Amino acid sequence: MEVVFTPSGQGEATGYSLKGAPPGADVTPAKAGPDGPYQFRITGGRCDQEYTFRVAAEYDGGEAVSEPSIPVRPCVAPGKPAGFTAKGKNHGADLTWSAPENAKDGGVTYTLEGPGEHPSDPDGTGAEVTGLKNGQSYTWTLRAKNEAGESQERAEATADLRPPSAQFRNANNDHRNTLIRPGPGPGGEAGRIPKGEYITMTVICQQRGAPYTDTDTGMSSNVWNKVESSRGSGWLNDVLMDTPKGGFPAAPLWECE
Incomplete structure (x- = not known):
């Protein structure tokens, strides 16, 4: 003052x-x-x-x-949080921001509103959101506050949770044609990769479905990959794909929903 x-x-x-x-x-x-x-x-x-x-x-x-001055406070209500961004990830998002321009010295807390599971009054300048369905866009709002009041303007950030696609080849196709299925299960045909042919295709996402066992290798999985390829688009079981193994979904892939 x-x-x-x-x-x-x-x-x-x-x-x-x-x-x-x-x-x-x-x-x-x-x-x-x-x-x-x-x-x-x-x-x-x-x-x-x-x-x-x-x-x-x-x-x-x-x-x-002298006569008394007008009443004043040693600080003012903070402005809008700066640099509020949302980065989507599988079933969630990472939110980050900076302190308002007029509150760089601290003493500021935040109120976070929006979908998913997250702290309503996060500490610091970041928060994790979980529990979201993939394939949609989500928006959050953020206000800063201190003992003098709350920011008049809200910061807003949006994340798009459409799964990021990646390129992988098919696998285990030495003994018979590989059938691309219309859904995440071993029934029907949406495409066919001829025996002995290995192609690079776009994997959009992964989803659990009906169990499948490859008769040539004995490998089993209930994980299905949604694919787009020159031989058709549909679903291929994970044992027929050269995708990362050891988790579901296997990074960098996301779950479809």
Whole structure:
């Protein structure tokens, strides 16, 4: 807080002092000389309280005190959080932001609203969202607040949870044609990869479906890959694909929904 005043026109003042500073606050200067500077800077106080100040002109025989200042707070409500972004991931998103421009010194908390499971009052400048369905877009809003109030404007961020596709080849196609299925199960035909042919195709996402066992290798899986290829588009079981193994979904792939 800063108090600026004009020198007294009543006699020869020996100096000026400030009245009304909060307990424990730092007042600079502690006392102003008769030639100035004609201002005081006050550091401290509580943001949820207003303060009024008076300037006392000191004389050899006493002092003359000014009228009180208008009520002020040592801080103002923060502005909109800066740089609010959302990065989608499998069934969730990572949210990040920066403190408002007028609140870089701290003392700010946040209120987060939007879909999914996340803290409503996150600590720091980031939060994780979980529990979302893939294949959709989601939007969150964020406000900053301190003891002086809440930001008038909300920051907004959107993440698109459409699964990112990747390129992989088929596998285990030495003994018979590989059938591309119309759904995540071993029935029907949406395409055919001739025996001995290995092609690179686009894998859109993975989904659990009906169990399948490859009769040539004995390998089994209930994970199906949604694919687009020159031999047809549909679903291929994971044992017939050269995709990463060991998890579901296997990074960098996402679950379809």
